[in-house]
Amino acid sequence: MKMTLESIRSSIKxxxxxxxxxxLKDVDPSIAPATNAAFGDYQTNLALTLSKPLKIPPRAxxxxxxxxxxxGDVCEPPTVAGPGFINLKLKRAYLExxxxxxKSDPRLGVPKAACPKKVVVDMSSPNIAKEMHVGHLRSTxxxxxxxxxxxxxxxxxxxxxxxxxxxxxxxxxxxxLKEVCPSxxxxxxxxxxxxxxxxxxxxxxxxxxxATFQERARQEVxxxxxxxxxxxxxxQLLCDQSRRAFQDVYDLLDVHNLTERGESFYNPMxxxxxxxLEQLGLSVEDQGASCVFVDGFxxxxxxxxxxxxxxxxxxxNYATTDLASVRYRVRQDKADELIYVVDAGQAxxxxxxxxxxxxxxxxxxxxxVAHVPFGVVQGExxxxxxxxxxxxxxxxxxxxxxxxxxxxxxxxxxxxxxRDESVEFRSSVARAxxxxxxxxADLSLNRMTNYVFSFKKMLSLQGNTAPYMMYAYxxxxxxxxxxxxxxxxxxxxxxxxxxxxxxLELAKHLLRLDETLETVAEELLPNRICEFIFExxxxxxxxxxxxxxxxxxxEERTSRLILCHLTARAxxxxxxxxxxxxxxxx
RNA sequence: GCGCCCGUAACUCAGUGGAUAGAGUAUCCGCCUUCUAAGCGGACUGCCGUUGGUUCGAAUCCAACCGGGCGCGCCA
Numbered sequence: 001m002k003m004t005l006e007s008i009r010s011s012i013k014x015x016x017x018x019x020x021x022x023x024l025k026d027v028d029p030s031i032a033p034a035t036n037a038a039f040g041d042y043q044t045n046l047a048l049t050l051s052k053p054l055k056i057p058p059r060a061x062x063x064x065x066x067x068x069x070x071x072g073d074v075c076e077p078p079t080v081a082g083p084g085f086i087n088l089k090l091k092r093a094y095l096e097x098x099x100x101x102x103k104s105d106p107r108l109g110v111p112k113a114a115c116p117k118k119v120v121v122d123m124s125s126p127n128i129a130k131e132m133h134v135g136h137l138r139s140t141x142x143x144x145x146x147x148x149x150x151x152x153x154x155x156x157x158x159x160x161x162x163x164x165x166x167x168x169x170x171x172x173x174x175x176x177l178k179e180v181c182p183s184x185x186x187x188x189x190x191x192x193x194x195x196x197x198x199x200x201x202x203x204x205x206x207x208x209x210x211a212t213f214q215e216r217a218r219q220e221v222x223x224x225x226x227x228x229x230x231x232x233x234x235x236q237l238l239c240d241q242s243r244r245a246f247q248d249v250y251d252l253l254d255v256h257n258l259t260e261r262g263e264s265f266y267n268p269m270x271x272x273x274x275x276x277l278e279q280l281g282l283s284v285e286d287q288g289a290s291c292v293f294v295d296g297f298x299x300x301x302x303x304x305x306x307x308x309x310x311x312x313x314x315x316x317n318y319a320t321t322d323l324a325s326v327r328y329r330v331r332q333d334k335a336d337e338l339i340y341v342v343d344a345g346q347a348x349x350x351x352x353x354x355x356x357x358x359x360x361x362x363x364x365x366x367x368x369v370a371h372v373p374f375g376v377v378q379g380e381x382x383x384x385x386x387x388x389x390x391x392x393x394x395x396x397x398x399x400x401x402x403x404x405x406x407x408x409x410x411x412x413x414x415x416x417x418x419r420d421e422s423v424e425f426r427s428s429v430a431r432a433x434x435x436x437x438x439x440x441a442d443l444s445l446n447r448m449t450n451y452v453f454s455f456k457k458m459l460s461l462q463g464n465t466a467p468y469m470m471y472a473y474x475x476x477x478x479x480x481x482x483x484x485x486x487x488x489x490x491x492x493x494x495x496x497x498x499x500x501x502x503x504l505e506l507a508k509h510l511l512r513l514d515e516t517l518e519t520v521a522e523e524l525l526p527n528r529i530c531e532f533i534f535e536x537x538x539x540x541x542x543x544x545x546x547x548x549x550x551x552x553x554x555e556e557r558t559s560r561l562i563l564c565h566l567t568a569r570a571x572x573x574x575x576x577x578x579x580x581x582x583x584x585x586x
Numbered sequence: 587g588c589g590c591c592c593g594u595a596a597c598u599c600a601g602u603g604g605a606u607a608g609a610g611u612a613u614c615c616g617c618c619u620u621c622u623a624a625g626c627g628g629a630c631u632g633c634c635g636u637u638g639g640u641u642c643g644a645a646u647c648c649a650a651c652c653g654g655g656c657g658c659g660c661c662a
Binding site: 032035036039043045048049051052058081082083085127164166167168169263286287288289291296297298299300301302303305306307308310311312313315317318319321343344345346347348349351373375376378382409413417444445446448449450451452454457460461462463464465467468470471472474475476478479480481482483527531534535538541542544545546548549550551564585586 | 587588589590591592598599600601603604605606609610611617620621622624625626627641642643654655656657658659660661662
């Protein structure tokens with residue numbers, strides 16, 4: 001359908017040139033979807049924009065453009081409305097031919113990128129020896145969705161997990177374990193992640209209360225950082241233990257190909273990052289720390305705010321690591337686009353890091369960089385989500401609970417409908433619905449807004465939810481079972497014929513998939529995909545309601561079967577890009 | 587104090603320069619002898635936080651203010 005937009009654009013532009021001459025050769029034809037279906041399918045407000053520079057009333061401009069306009073077989077004759085809108089309506093025959101063209105296209109008419117890019121997506125980033133929580137959920141699933149969209153568009157995507165696996169807290173933890181649970185430092189599986197979290201909390205308390213323990217913790221940091229074999233081995237065990245717990249969550253969320261490159265990965269580069277900044281004359285010593293000052297960043301006294309790249313104790317911090325990551329991803333990974341899916345609270349930090357990276361020349365102008373921020377997940381009280389007792393909610397528990405709730409819902413519905421289904425069926429459907437509901441509830445909102453986490457809402461199976469989408473898909477599969485239809489092997493000469501209004505609506509929507517995905521890749525907003533498939537599911541249900549499929553006359557029957565199949569494929573693709581599982585029956 | 591984000595229907599949210607501002611939920615009224623009613627149709631609901639400004643045109647851009655969230659020099 002991109003072809004459609006392109007061809008309309010160029011037609012409008014040619015008409016404008018023909019009517020008003022070469023001054024308009026750089027004009028943007030500003031084609032937009034119609035604001036109201038009654039006006040047609042697309043509109044342009046070009047005449048209103050041109051009125052002032054041309055000193056001609058907009059309506060007259062619109063009429064002159066229309067008189068020169070040749071839209072061939074694509075649109076009905078254009079009309080001028082209101083103050084000077086030009087309304088365009090796609091021809092039925094054109095829609096039919098477009099659908100006939102995409103029905104045998106595995107990509108549903110979405111072209112691959114002409115210039116594939118290397119895209120690095122920084123996502124998830126949990127901390128070793130800590131539980132994953134809802135903040136990681138957002139980063140993980142938003143990042144995964146963005147990664148899948150770029151991949152589908154033909155780009156080369158590298159998903160990176162910037163885990164928190166380094167820093168002073170490990171000294172604390174190791175010192176504590178030496179005292180209370182030395183086996184954890186020498187053998188695998190002596191403790192699980194839950195135990196580690198407890199030890200971590202003990203360590204923190206101990207650290208705050210006991211000066212001699214503080215000293216021991218610091219020595220452990222030094223030993224670890226100097227590469228002491230025993231310390232490194234202990235650290236690796238801790239990391240492995242956490243990694244296994246993370247993997248359970250990733251499996252549940254269907255996240256794969258996530259390359260772990262934690263903070264420790266960048267250790268060997270940090271000194272050089274700082275050195276290069278010095279050589280470039282970008283950093284200065286201030287209160288014993290090495291700092292880079294960039295215009296426009298101020299602290300609470302209104303004084304210039306530094307980006308500290310080496311602390312006064314000689315150690316490096318996360319700014320150094322993040323700078324190293326930018327440099328490495330451009331130099332070694334040869335990235336064309338860097339995406340950091342990190343909560344909105346880090347916006348200032350990333351702005352500063354990117355600014356310094358630009359100054360240092362590590363981020364050339366042709367490399368795009370984007371911090372993809374997202375809002376906080378709140379509890380019913382409007383504060384950051386916590387359990388009743390004030391603890392962080394474990395992501396694993398949250399997902400388990402969603403599956404359990406979905407299972408209860410399913411069981412009671414099956415009983416109501418008098419259906420007898422196997423345990424395997426029940427668990428796999430409950431899992432798909434539970435996980436799908438949590439993901440969809442998150443991805444369907446604009447990622448910038450904070451949202452209130454509510455099982456009741458996200459598992460409610462009505463409205464703009466994953467199950468609604470799954471249900472539309474299941475309905476199509478139901479047709480296939482009932483009519484013994486093999487969608488993959490419909491007669492190749494079969495043609496789409498559109499007659500009913502709901503068929504036309506569904507057809508037009510199906511043809512807008514590529515515009516949608518292009519927008520998602522530009523704006524990095526997964527909720528646009530949700531919006532697209534939600535409207536698709538709605539239009540399908542309307543069609544399903546008013547157009548019999550299996551009982552229709554022969555030409556219509558096959559045409560509608562194709563329409564059903566295209567819808568199912570589009571929903572499947574949309575959900576797949578969102579990372580949401582699908583079921584054939586539910 | 588400074589910076590960033592947010593403020594749209596009773597509720598949860600779409601909507602970043604165009605025509606009468608849209609969905610879902612909730613509420614109410616209809617529709618199952620016909621492919622799964624987790625559905626469809628209809629009704630109801632709005633000083634788009636406030637006040638100014640820019641513009642032919644503003645929920646959208648600018649300024650100030652009010653209310654909420656987050657961040658702001660050695661944690662990451």
